[in-house]
Amino acid sequence: MKNLFIYLLTFASCVSVAFAQKTKVVYNELPVYGKLFDTPSKYHRVDTVKYNDLPVRVKHLFTNSAGLFVTFRSNSSSIYAKWCVTDAKVSSNLTSIAQKGLDVYIKNADGEWQYAGSKGTAKTCDEGSLIANLDQTAKEFLVYLPLYDETRSLKIGVEEGASFLPLPNPFQKNIAVYGSSIVQGASAGRAGMAYTAILSRRTGLNFINLGVSGSAKMEPEVAHMLAAGTPEVFILDCVPNSLPEIVSERTQYFVEYLRANHPNTPIIMIPSVVRELSYFNQVWNKRNAEQNAQFKKEYETLLTKGIKHLYYLDSKTLLGTDHEGTTDGTHPNDLGFMRMADEIQPFVLEIMQKHNLL
Amino acid sequence: MKNLFIYLLTFASCVSVAFAQKTKVVYNELPVYGKLFDTPSKYHRVDTVKYNDLPVRVKHLFTNSAGLFVTFRSNSSSIYAKWCVTDAKVSSNLTSIAQKGLDVYIKNADGEWQYAGSKGTAKTCDEGSLIANLDQTAKEFLVYLPLYDETRSLKIGVEEGASFLPLPNPFQKNIAVYGSSIVQGASAGRAGMAYTAILSRRTGLNFINLGVSGSAKMEPEVAHMLAAGTPEVFILDCVPNSLPEIVSERTQYFVEYLRANHPNTPIIMIPSVVRELSYFNQVWNKRNAEQNAQFKKEYETLLTKGIKHLYYLDSKTLLGTDHEGTTDGTHPNDLGFMRMADEIQPFVLEIMQKHNLL
Numbered sequence: 001m002k003n004l005f006i007y008l009l010t011f012a013s014c015v016s017v018a019f020a021q022k023t024k025v026v027y028n029e030l031p032v033y034g035k036l037f038d039t040p041s042k043y044h045r046v047d048t049v050k051y052n053d054l055p056v057r058v059k060h061l062f063t064n065s066a067g068l069f070v071t072f073r074s075n076s077s078s079i080y081a082k083w084c085v086t087d088a089k090v091s092s093n094l095t096s097i098a099q100k101g102l103d104v105y106i107k108n109a110d111g112e113w114q115y116a117g118s119k120g121t122a123k124t125c126d127e128g129s130l131i132a133n134l135d136q137t138a139k140e141f142l143v144y145l146p147l148y149d150e151t152r153s154l155k156i157g158v159e160e161g162a163s164f165l166p167l168p169n170p171f172q173k174n175i176a177v178y179g180s181s182i183v184q185g186a187s188a189g190r191a192g193m194a195y196t197a198i199l200s201r202r203t204g205l206n207f208i209n210l211g212v213s214g215s216a217k218m219e220p221e222v223a224h225m226l227a228a229g230t231p232e233v234f235i236l237d238c239v240p241n242s243l244p245e246i247v248s249e250r251t252q253y254f255v256e257y258l259r260a261n262h263p264n265t266p267i268i269m270i271p272s273v274v275r276e277l278s279y280f281n282q283v284w285n286k287r288n289a290e291q292n293a294q295f296k297k298e299y300e301t302l303l304t305k306g307i308k309h310l311y312y313l314d315s316k317t318l319l320g321t322d323h324e325g326t327t328d329g330t331h332p333n334d335l336g337f338m339r340m341a342d343e344i345q346p347f348v349l350e351i352m353q354k355h356n357l358l
Numbered sequence: 359m360k361n362l363f364i365y366l367l368t369f370a371s372c373v374s375v376a377f378a379q380k381t382k383v384v385y386n387e388l389p390v391y392g393k394l395f396d397t398p399s400k401y402h403r404v405d406t407v408k409y410n411d412l413p414v415r416v417k418h419l420f421t422n423s424a425g426l427f428v429t430f431r432s433n434s435s436s437i438y439a440k441w442c443v444t445d446a447k448v449s450s451n452l453t454s455i456a457q458k459g460l461d462v463y464i465k466n467a468d469g470e471w472q473y474a475g476s477k478g479t480a481k482t483c484d485e486g487s488l489i490a491n492l493d494q495t496a497k498e499f500l501v502y503l504p505l506y507d508e509t510r511s512l513k514i515g516v517e518e519g520a521s522f523l524p525l526p527n528p529f530q531k532n533i534a535v536y537g538s539s540i541v542q543g544a545s546a547g548r549a550g551m552a553y554t555a556i557l558s559r560r561t562g563l564n565f566i567n568l569g570v571s572g573s574a575k576m577e578p579e580v581a582h583m584l585a586a587g588t589p590e591v592f593i594l595d596c597v598p599n600s601l602p603e604i605v606s607e608r609t610q611y612f613v614e615y616l617r618a619n620h621p622n623t624p625i626i627m628i629p630s631v632v633r634e635l636s637y638f639n640q641v642w643n644k645r646n647a648e649q650n651a652q653f654k655k656e657y658e659t660l661l662t663k664g665i666k667h668l669y670y671l672d673s674k675t676l677l678g679t680d681h682e683g684t685t686d687g688t689h690p691n692d693l694g695f696m697r698m699a700d701e702i703q704p705f706v707l708e709i710m711q712k713h714n715l716l
Binding site: 087090091093094095096097101106108112114115116117118119120121122131132133134135169187189190192193198277279281282283284323324325326327328329333334335336338 | 361392448450451452453454455459464466472473474475476477478479480488489491492493497546547550551556634635637638639640641643681682683684686687691692693694696
């Protein structure tokens with residue numbers, strides 16, 4: 001028994017009985033991808049001990065597993081998961097699938113990642129089948145972690161006797177996307193619909209989710225942390241959380257610090273989506289317009305200072321034009337996220353081509 | 359009707375103090391629209407006492423306020439609501455905004471209903487501001503009720519001294535849409551994104567939501583209830599809940615009963631969306647294909663029997679072709695619902711034109 005226990009610990013696997021199917025399921029841990037840096041806490045996006053001077057709220061949000069994923073190959077006819085999150089309540093503008101759940105893609109015959117299933121939970125720890133009744137050819141799977149909670153543990157299960165092979169990150173290069181709740185993924189219906197995730201699947205590039213809901217305020221400490229990474233591109237989509245004064249105070253330092261540490265890395269500035277609220281709410285209308293006007297002004301000032309490889313996505317239609325692209329007037333629904341991806345993708349790819357980064 | 363309004367204004371109003379703003383708010387009840395029939399229980403879609411022989415689960419679901427809405431005119435700079443639902447838990451594939459919340463549209467300068475704000479709740483009774491900081495021109499408002507809960511009460515509040523005028527139903531004619539959870543509105547992010555609601559706003563026609571989640575099984579009693587209404591068109595989008603055997607057993611009677619009672623009313627049969635699950639889940643793949651094949655076969659049999667004014671929307675792409683149109687592999691997200699509306703709208707309008715119903 002002791003030997004068996006050691007065996008299990010060694011391989012981080014365990015055999016248990018799935019309640020419904022009475023199928024023996026072998027659970028495995030997997031490496032977690034989607035990070036700008038390795039982190040000592042496997043399911044955190046940023047090492048919040050190393051970057052201890054980050055604002056408290058920002059550190060907390062980097063413990064959320066937004067944008068993280070695991071990937072493996074298996075011929076199992078069902079895929080299971082056991083995972084734990086915190087007891088945080090589900091936000092009114094999120095499903096529990098998006099906030100606390102898992103979202104599964106399979107590489108299809110065309111070599112594209114195709115949505116296959118997803119699962120939410122009302123519990124802090126849950127387990128069960130994610131997808132079932134698959135044909136038993138070997139397939140590549142990609143499982144996104146919860147967008148808006150700290151993942152405490154995750155094991156992926158396959159049927160006893162099925163093949164199981166951890167895979168390397170399928171996405172190449174890193175594009176660091178620093179931003180607000182919108183980058184973090186509110187209000188995608190499931191984790192795979194955050195715009196960074198859509199863009200990664202479509203382009204094969206690793207769009208890294210560094211969204212910090214409500215807290216993307218361009219503090220110098222965030223610039224320092226980001227500059228410690230070595231992405232191919234920086235994207236700054238942080239205006240929604242920054243009042244015009246904050247945009248005015250902090251943009252220059254933030255961009256110049258990144259530029260000083262990464263002389264040739266393209267930096268893309270994305271203004272705030274036009275909040276749907278702002279068409280009728282006059283306070284939001286003014287704030288939204290001033291935030292974006294100030295961000296544009298900062299961009300122009302940076303250009304006049306001679307900052308190179310700096311780009312501004314000058315768009316007022318990131319969410320489309322029919323006003324249906326949000327769940328709550330601020331946060332894109334899956335329609336809005338698809339439209340954002342449609343606008344951002346060609347803009348980023350063109351810049352990367354220009355810089356010979358593709 | 360005028361008397362009703364006087365009654366409402368006189369007796370069903372109350373002045374209370376909104377906590378945050380310390381603004382005096384006057385609350386009013388409003389007539390509820392979006393029903394095929396008047397109902398003694400204001401927030402129910404069907405009179406479940408009159409149609410007492412409906413299956414228990416179907417009766418329960420018709421107490422959910424899916425598709426119901428109120429409409430009014432006001433120049434208040436904020437709009438408030440006080441409403442109660444049940445203590446049912448929020449489903450993993452829904453936001454609390456969609457399941458238990460309110461979704462607000464304003465008629466814009468182009469005469470179109472434009473999304474303006476929405477609010478979810480974790481409580482059985484909640485109150486607060488739905489939208490704020492409006493300019494004080496008079497506007498027309500449309501507020502959708504919760505999709506997946508029984509609304510127990512609803513009052514709409516405006517600032518003391520602001521105008522408030524109940525409006526008649528802005529949508530003309532009735533198109534009765536009987537169907538599954540998808541018709542009921544899972545997994546729209548908010549009530550206005552159920553496909554019946556999108557279609558009503560776009561066409562000015564009243565697409566009546568008769569979705570009964572998991573329970574659209576074409577029981578004869580449902581046909582009897584539907585036939586008691588007098589819509590311009592019947593739409594049957596009930597295949598997702600009906601196993602192939604059920605489709606085989608019940609479709610003929612269901613359609614023939616409607617036809618016998620409504621000799622000239624177009625009946626549109628919509629097959630099940632191709633569930634995204636079904637591309638990999640072989641059991642769902644087979645079931646989905648068999649359900650739709652059987653429904654098509656029933657349609658053809660009905661044609662050979664000489665049933666007139668019967669139409670079949672022969673589509674496998676109701677959710678689009680990129681596989682991203684659902685939240686859980688079955689239920690459309692807002693992207694999927696928009697795509698469904700894009701396919702269903704021209705099909706229905708062409709039929710209505712042909713029948714001189716527009």
